[in-house]
Amino acid sequence: MRLTVFWELMADHFGAGYAETFARDHVMAELGGRTVHEALDAGWEAKDVWRAVCTAMDVPAERR
DSSP: OOHHHHHHHHHHHHOHHHHHHHHHHOOBGGGTSBOHHHHHHTTOOHHHHHHHHHHHTTOOGGGO
8 A cells, every 4th residue: 555545545534634633642551552653663564554544443344
């Protein structure tokens, strides 16, 4: 998954304004105690980060 697609999915789910705030501030156990930005900066694949967000935030199956 490309980062552009990842950020489109984040914006579609959380809204354009909140997606960035969530990615910067929300620490997730599914990402090893990291935020989305920290996980991506640490080398996590965008698809794996998106899957973790989906699991943590109960994203409906049709949006995954």
